[in-house]
Amino acid sequence: MEFKTAVFYFLSAILVLAALRVITARNPVHAALFLVLSFFTAGGIWLLLQAEFLAITLIMVYVGAVMVLFLFVVMMLDINLDRIRQGFWSYLPVGALIGILMVIEMAMVLGGRYFGLDAMPAPPAAAADYSNTRELGRVLYTDYVYPFELASLVLLVAMIAAVSLTLRKRKGTKAIDPALQVAVKREGRVELVKMPAEKE
Numbered sequence: 703m704e705f706k707t708a709v710f711y712f713l714s715a716i717l718v719l720a721a722l723r724v725i726t727a728r729n730p731v732h733a734a735l736f737l738v739l740s741f742f743t744a745g746g747i748w749l750l751l752q753a754e755f756l757a758i759t760l761i762m763v764y765v766g767a768v769m770v771l772f773l774f775v776v777m778m779l780d781i782n783l784d785r786i787r788q789g790f791w792s793y794l795p796v797g798a799l800i801g802i803l804m805v806i807e808m809a810m811v812l813g814g815r816y817f818g819l820d821a822m823p824a825p826p827a828a829a830a831d832y833s834n835t836r837e838l839g840r841v842l843y844t845d846y847v848y849p850f851e852l853a854s855l856v857l858l859v860a861m862i863a864a865v866s867l868t869l870r871k872r873k874g875t876k877a878i879d880p881a882l883q884v885a886v887k888r889e890g891r892v893e894l895v896k897m898p899a900e901k902e
Contacts, residue, residue, distance in 0.1 A: 709746075709750060710747065710750055716739070716743045717740055717743040717747070720736045720737070720740035720743065721736075721740050723736040724736045724740065731773065731776055734773050734776055737769060738765055738769050741761065741765050741769065742761065742765065744760060745757040745760045748760060752828070755838055
């Protein structure tokens, strides 16, 4: 067995075990940490596939930003774990059936003629100055420029909608008007009071 294949099986085993622990861990903080571990190992598998840009993006975006946010939210919320686990066993047969169907579908797709070793031969060796980041950017901004711009427009609309939903006016909230703060004169801000001197 080659060293690269052994590393792939090692990372795959860690990824599968970490993914199982994400859904079976009793503590939500531990589940989030196992998700961080699964992201790291998925990034390692991307590195084995010579997709360095995708691996670094996965680690920087998901581990560096999204999972930190998840951890802060999970630790700040007072989650009632007993209430969450009440309906677990009643939904387990349906969830197991859906999981088995997904595994069968993935096996049928990946084991078919489109994803076999004959249909997908090993790519040719890249040159010494090859950069998959540059190649990915070239493909995104030439062949797929319209879907890329459309996806960015959809994300922009979603971001504006999220901001507008959180900034709606609520009754009973106190807010400061910056225009009124700037328009304040010295006479309205400072009041001079003349008091006679007192001696004991």
